[in-house]
Amino acid sequence: MTMTHKVFSAALVASLLAFGASGAAAQDVIRIGAPLPLTGPLSPEGLKQQRGYDLWAETVNAAGGITVGDTTYPVEIVYVDYASNTPRAVQTAERLITEDRVNFLFSPFGSGAAKAASSVSERYGIPTVAATASSAEVYDQGYQYLFGTFTPNDTLTEPLSDIVTSANPDVKRVAILARNDLFPLAIAQEMEKSAQARDLEVVMFERYAIGTMDHSAAVTQMRAAQPDWVFATGYINDLILIRRQLADQGVDPAVITMIAGPAYREFIEAGGALAENVSSAAWWHPAVRYDGEDIFGTTENFNAAWEARYGGEADYAEASAAAAGAILQLAIEKAGTIEPSAVRDALASLDVETFYGHVRFGETGQITSLEPPVFQIQNSRPTVVFPEAIKQADFLFR
Amino acid sequence: MIYFQVLANGLILGGLYACIAVGFSLVWGVLNVINILHGTFVVLGAYVAWFAYAYFGIHPFVSVVIAGAILYVIGHAIQAGLINRVIAAPVLITLTLTFGLDLMLNNAMLVAFTADYRQVNLANPLPAIIIGPVFLPGDRVAAMVLAFLLTGLLWRTLRDSKIGRAIVAVRMDREAAALMGVPVARINAITFGIGALMAGAAGALLSIVYPISPINAPIFLGKAFIVCVIGGLGSVPGAMVGGIALGVVEAFGAFWFGPEHALTISFGLLLLLLFVRPGGILGKKGYE
Numbered sequence: 001m002t003m004t005h006k007v008f009s010a011a012l013v014a015s016l017l018a019f020g021a022s023g024a025a026a027q028d029v030i031r032i033g034a035p036l037p038l039t040g041p042l043s044p045e046g047l048k049q050q051r052g053y054d055l056w057a058e059t060v061n062a063a064g065g066i067t068v069g070d071t072t073y074p075v076e077i078v079y080v081d082y083a084s085n086t087p088r089a090v091q092t093a094e095r096l097i098t099e100d101r102v103n104f105l106f107s108p109f110g111s112g113a114a115k116a117a118s119s120v121s122e123r124y125g126i127p128t129v130a131a132t133a134s135s136a137e138v139y140d141q142g143y144q145y146l147f148g149t150f151t152p153n154d155t156l157t158e159p160l161s162d163i164v165t166s167a168n169p170d171v172k173r174v175a176i177l178a179r180n181d182l183f184p185l186a187i188a189q190e191m192e193k194s195a196q197a198r199d200l201e202v203v204m205f206e207r208y209a210i211g212t213m214d215h216s217a218a219v220t221q222m223r224a225a226q227p228d229w230v231f232a233t234g235y236i237n238d239l240i241l242i243r244r245q246l247a248d249q250g251v252d253p254a255v256i257t258m259i260a261g262p263a264y265r266e267f268i269e270a271g272g273a274l275a276e277n278v279s280s281a282a283w284w285h286p287a288v289r290y291d292g293e294d295i296f297g298t299t300e301n302f303n304a305a306w307e308a309r310y311g312g313e314a315d316y317a318e319a320s321a322a323a324a325g326a327i328l329q330l331a332i333e334k335a336g337t338i339e340p341s342a343v344r345d346a347l348a349s350l351d352v353e354t355f356y357g358h359v360r361f362g363e364t365g366q367i368t369s370l371e372p373p374v375f376q377i378q379n380s381r382p383t384v385v386f387p388e389a390i391k392q393a394d395f396l397f398r
Numbered sequence: 399m400i401y402f403q404v405l406a407n408g409l410i411l412g413g414l415y416a417c418i419a420v421g422f423s424l425v426w427g428v429l430n431v432i433n434i435l436h437g438t439f440v441v442l443g444a445y446v447a448w449f450a451y452a453y454f455g456i457h458p459f460v461s462v463v464i465a466g467a468i469l470y471v472i473g474h475a476i477q478a479g480l481i482n483r484v485i486a487a488p489v490l491i492t493l494t495l496t497f498g499l500d501l502m503l504n505n506a507m508l509v510a511f512t513a514d515y516r517q518v519n520l521a522n523p524l525p526a527i528i529i530g531p532v533f534l535p536g537d538r539v540a541a542m543v544l545a546f547l548l549t550g551l552l553w554r555t556l557r558d559s560k561i562g563r564a565i566v567a568v569r570m571d572r573e574a575a576a577l578m579g580v581p582v583a584r585i586n587a588i589t590f591g592i593g594a595l596m597a598g599a600a601g602a603l604l605s606i607v608y609p610i611s612p613i614n615a616p617i618f619l620g621k622a623f624i625v626c627v628i629g630g631l632g633s634v635p636g637a638m639v640g641g642i643a644l645g646v647v648e649a650f651g652a653f654w655f656g657p658e659h660a661l662t663i664s665f666g667l668l669l670l671l672l673f674v675r676p677g678g679i680l681g682k683k684g685y686e
Contacts, residue, residue, distance in 0.1 A: 039505075039508075040613075041613050043508070043513050043613070044513045044514060044515075044613075047513070177657075180658045206656055206657055206658075207656065207657065207658045208652075208657035208658055208660075209657065209658045209659070209660065209661045209662075211617055211661065212657060212660065212661070213608065213617055213621070214407075214411050214648065214649075214652075214660075215657065216407035216410075216411065216649065217404060217407060217648075217649050217650075217651075217652030217653040217657055217660070218652065218657045220400065220403050220404060220407060220653065221653065223403075223533070224400055236515050236609075237515050237609050237611065237613075237614070240515055240517055240609040241608060241609055244517070244607075247535075248526070248533075248535030248538060249526075249533045249535065250526060250528075250533055266514045266515050266516075269516070270515050270516050270517040270519075270609055271517070271519075272517070272519030273519065274519070
């Protein structure tokens with residue numbers, strides 16, 4: 001035992017004390033980690049989520065914070081950009097938990113990255129809300145700490161198929177073109193099942209690679225197959241291009257459905273006249289009307305807050321991100337503590353109305369209580385055609 | 399019969415690929431600079447056309463000239479001000495430089511224009527041309543024809559004009575050209591300017607075909623790269639042949655094996671060519 005050892009031990013103790021102090025200071029605020037693709041190909045999606053989280057956090061902090069027992073905590077969202085690179089999303093999630101010491105986590109964008117990152121939050125026992133992960137495969141790992149605000153994919157294709165087949169029995173032949181990517185392919189496969197269940201003939205099912213610059217071969221095949229219904233999946237870039245190339249080759253079926261692009265304002269602006277009558281389905285729409293117990297209250301209130309903050313209307317991804325925050329807040333308040341396992345239990349047993357819709361999570365952690373609306377672009381506006389309660393117009397055939 | 403349609407699809411696509419690639423090929427062949435900025439230049443040209451149409455109603459085909467002129471100035475300035483300082487350094491240095499410049503320009507565009515996709519929707523699109531079973535989209539065909547005209551114009555310029563001969567001379571032998579009185583640094587700047595001009599012009603043509611976003615820049619760069627390697631570096635006919643070959647192969651590949659394999663097939667072709675003809679289909683060093 002020498003001097004140096006003692007000095008070293010003293011330094012160690014001092015640094016531990018300092019660490020403890022900063023740890024205590026960190027408890028004055030609820031920190032939520034949000035790994036997002038703020039740059040790279042998914043940045044439009046990442047920025048949408050950020051807008052939703054920001055609106056929630058600003059609304060909470062303007063109201064003083066989240067009240068837990070006797071304490072009111074402001075919230076702080078810790079954003080880290082993972083540059084649209086899924087492996088980095090996973091590393092980022094781990095870093096947020098171990099170094100930034102966040103209390104809770106919002107999942108990275110989309111089903112693939114959310115699933116990948118969920119293994120990290122599960123390991124550390126950090127309650128995690130996924131705002132943009134719909135595929136059932138994300139939730140089938142038996143994880144306890146993952147909750148998702150999108151219903152499974154078939155809840156989109158089923159009502160859509162019902163409306164089309166009941167309104168127009170002449171629609172018999174369906175052509176499906178899917179981006180070879182987790183969510184777009186999964187929803188296309190659900191569409192295939194929904195079509196087959198209604199005795200529609202799937203005359204074509206093709207997938208295209210991520211980054212495809214030309215769909216003329218697929219469209220040529222489609223023209224030969226003479227479909228009544230074209231169902232294309234992908235992201236906004238793909239769908240604008242596919243819609244243009246359908247017109248280029250004169251493919252003009254009775255129904256064109258695209259998921260997930262038409263819900264976004266950019267699709268309507270970039271698509272112009274070609275966007276007209278394109279149908280789609282999404283988990284939320286500004287026209288829904290709910291009277292919630294969350295911080296936003298009614299859907300009208302949420303729309304007004306969005307308009308005031310960003311102008312225009314929120315799309316489903318933006319609303320889902322804001323809802324993820326609002327739902328987490330409800331669970332924290334219900335738990336009466338920010339202790340992770342208690343908040344996790346509160347999330348699991350949540351059964352509450354929000355501006356976003358009724359929130360109840362199923363066994364797997366995925367929401368089961370939403371009724372996703374079907375809509376169609378009519379007169380350059382997304383117009384709800386289902387469910388009946390909030391319907392704005394009838395479904396139009398081309 | 400459907401094969402005629404697939405062939406037509408391939409030719410139209412190939413014409414656009416050729417136009418995207420020819421400026422990239424020129425810069426690589428003459429200056430030995432792998433210009434990572436090329437894809438971003440294409441997108442910038444598309445934005446010029448988009449803004450010209452949205453705000454002044456200028457048809458994108460007219461904007462080809464405007465976009466070309468603007469991009470020429472930018473390209474000339476970048477080469478004269480920056481790349482010429484390291485032009486004699488190994489190719490990795492200039493590659494790194496253009497990579498860095500690309501990050502800056504592309505991100506500046508993301509900030510200025512956002513990543514939202516835009517598209518030029520012509521008020522009066524050209525009608526489709528229908529020949530028997532073959533369906534030719536009017537605007538795409540017009541864009542392809544213009545792309546070929548532009549590429550042909552560049553080819554004539556390189557062959558017949560004094561500047562063009564000087565560019566070819568620099569390409570063949572930099573030192574000898576300098577000894578013959580060719581102002582190499584100036585020719586470098588002009589060549590890079592022309593490369594950017596072709597990228598901008600291609601972008602303006604593409605604005606009516608593809609959605610526009612800074613995010614798409616790497617896709618255009620990737621296509622330019624493959625076309626150059628397939629066709630042979632630095633020659634205009636090489637880029638033409640490479641572009642058309644790639645377009646036709648992708649069209650038939652997608653038709654026969656499904657669209658998800660189109661990219662695999664084009665990269666497979668690239669690998670094969672690198673084994674069989676490393677110089678590309680028309681690769682002949684020193685000839686124009």
